[in-house]
Amino acid sequence: MNLQPNEVLIILVVALIVLGPQRLPTAARKIGEGYREFKRISTSVKAEFDTAVEAVNAPIREVSSSVEDTVRETGSLLDSGTAARADHTSHHGFRPADELDLEDDALHDRMDDV
DSSP: OOOOHHHHHHHHHHHHHHHHHHHHHHHHHHHHHHHHHHHHHHHHHHHHHHHHHHHHHHHHHHHHHHHHHHHHHHHHHHHHHHHHHHHHHHHHTOOOGGGOOHHHHHHHHHHHHO
């Protein structure tokens, strides 16, 4: 909460009128102490919250990293397996399924007729 200088002046004038000149310094001191205590507690709560969040996030980061490594390794294995299969297929003269043409379907139809 950011107060403008004229807002602070209005608050001080109202406090002076309500509390009087004798009680104003004591009230200002108590307000200052209360504000410092509030800041101390809020800093402590924030630090505790950050620690709890980190305790939850650390295992999640570890699992995420492990999953990313597994995906990378699986991709490498699939890539090397595809290359090996392509070498094997070309060596033995097999055609990949996407290269099969309609003649194969016609052959199956003729064999069904027999």
